[in-house]
Amino acid sequence: MQQPIEHNGERSRAQGSGLTPLQALTRDAVALANGVPVLTAPEAEVARQMQICNACRYCEGFCAVFPAMTRRLEFGKADLHFLANLCHNCGACLHACQYAPPHEFAVNVPQAMAKVRGQTYVDYAWPPALGRLYQRNGLTLSVALAAGLALFLLLALAANGTLWGGKRDGGFYALFPHNLLVGLFAPVFLWAVLALGLGVRRFWREVTPATTGQPVRAPAAAEAAHDVLRLKYLDGGHGEGCNNADDAFTLARRRAHHLTFYGFLLCFAATSVATVYHYVFGWTAPYDLPSLPKLLGAVGGVSLLLGTAGLFRLNLQRDPQHGDAAQKPMDLGFIALLFLTSASGLALWLGRGTPALPALLAVHLGAVMALFATLPYGKFAHGIFRTAALLRHAVEKRQPNRLGLDAD
Ligand code: SF4
Numbered sequence: 001m002q003q004p005i006e007h008n009g010e011r012s013r014a015q016g017s018g019l020t021p022l023q024a025l026t027r028d029a030v031a032l033a034n035g036v037p038v039l040t041a042p043e044a045e046v047a048r049q050m051q052i053c054n055a056c057r058y059c060e061g062f063c064a065v066f067p068a069m070t071r072r073l074e075f076g077k078a079d080l081h082f083l084a085n086l087c088h089n090c091g092a093c094l095h096a097c098q099y100a101p102p103h104e105f106a107v108n109v110p111q112a113m114a115k116v117r118g119q120t121y122v123d124y125a126w127p128p129a130l131g132r133l134y135q136r137n138g139l140t141l142s143v144a145l146a147a148g149l150a151l152f153l154l155l156a157l158a159a160n161g162t163l164w165g166g167k168r169d170g171g172f173y174a175l176f177p178h179n180l181l182v183g184l185f186a187p188v189f190l191w192a193v194l195a196l197g198l199g200v201r202r203f204w205r206e207v208t209p210a211t212t213g214q215p216v217r218a219p220a221a222a223e224a225a226h227d228v229l230r231l232k233y234l235d236g237g238h239g240e241g242c243n244n245a246d247d248a249f250t251l252a253r254r255r256a257h258h259l260t261f262y263g264f265l266l267c268f269a270a271t272s273v274a275t276v277y278h279y280v281f282g283w284t285a286p287y288d289l290p291s292l293p294k295l296l297g298a299v300g301g302v303s304l305l306l307g308t309a310g311l312f313r314l315n316l317q318r319d320p321q322h323g324d325a326a327q328k329p330m331d332l333g334f335i336a337l338l339f340l341t342s343a344s345g346l347a348l349w350l351g352r353g354t355p356a357l358p359a360l361l362a363v364h365l366g367a368v369m370a371l372f373a374t375l376p377y378g379k380f381a382h383g384i385f386r387t388a389a390l391l392r393h394a395v396e397k398r399q400p401n402r403l404g405l406d407a408d
């Protein structure tokens with residue numbers, strides 16, 4: 001069966017699919033009559049490119065996308081959403097492709113996948129009405145939000161007369177009472193968890209039938225966890241790394257991702273241990289070395305700082321052909337907030353015992369609050385959706401290939 005394309009702007013979409021507008025409209029009408037979801041223009045473009053790749057298969061060993069592709073002859077909406085989130089945007093298949101632009105086939109899988117991937121974050125967002133926030137979430141908004149929240153807290157300190165040097169011996173909670181901080185941060189954090197959890201549940205329900213529908217078993221879960229934790233598909237398929245600025249391989253992106261990912265996890269672990277200290281043992285912050293929260297926070301903070309600085313530099317150097325330019329502000333906004341959170345956290349630690357501690361605390365809290373507030377509708381989603389896609393891929397590859405053309 002042919003794939004339908006969206007009605008609005010059918011001329012350009014038809015061109016993207018190699019169809020005349022009349023053919024495209026006819027195809028859409030048939031699809032609608034059969035109850036098949038109509039593809040958007042970016043989805044139709046990925047479907048077109050996958051048909052070419054399925055005949056070529058040169059890139060089969062590069063990543064999980066191509067083996068998953070060979071299990072399909074047609075690409076419905078759910079297949080495309082699954083494949084788009086399976087793609088790690090490593091760029092390898094663009095630089096290897098004999099049909100890449102300026103060839104008339106104009107195959108650019110990383111860019112086509114990136115556009116659909118960005119669309120899936122919006123489509124599956126919970127609540128759906130807030131999905132548009134993904135398109136507004138950018139560098140300026142992120143930094144402005146962090147600055148605005150920090151300014152609000154700085155003004156609160158100034159109003160109390162504790163902005164400079166005040167009550168620094170009484171710990172953080174002498175400046176901002178513990179219950180006030182919990183009241184501010186807990187709802188924002190829980191909202192982020194709820195929104196991301198329900199969003200990825202919608203994605204999972206859509207792609208599960210398209211990926212055999214089989215349940216997750218331990219071997220598949222173990223393989224997916226391994227691939228996520230090692231960021232396996234940023235190695236280019238040969239271990240030398242992915243492409244970034246040009247056709248040279250580099251491991252820098254994988255390393256910067258690792259530093260960021262594990263730095264974030266360590267900082268989260270530090271906060272979790274500190275919560276246990278507070279509620280179970282009655283030991284209140286701030287903690288210092290060699291306490292476990294400080295140890296985790298210091299190592300995690302430095303790792304996050306180095307990782308995000310690396311990601312920022314790599315993002316600016318990135319070959320524009322790899323990605324979707326419209327999503328670059330969202331990428332940079334998330335990286336900037338992670339950087340600000342780690343930098344202000346480390347500055348807070350270094351500034352302990354100085355008159356600047358209250359102001360540093362306000363800046364750090366503003367950055368953390370902005371990070372949490374933008375978490376459910378920003379770049380953070382890529383880690384969650386990609387993990388779900390890798391899990392479905394690990395399940396699917398364990399099932400017989402119904403086409404009998406198994407590339408796994
Ligand atoms: S990206 Fe190009 S070289 Fe790779 S499988 Fe597709 S058509 Fe072939």
Ligand code: SF4
Pocket residue numbers: 059062063064065066086087088089090091092093094109110113233
């Ligand atoms: S960009 Fe990389 S991860 Fe994405 S399909 Fe191409 S080779 Fe696979």
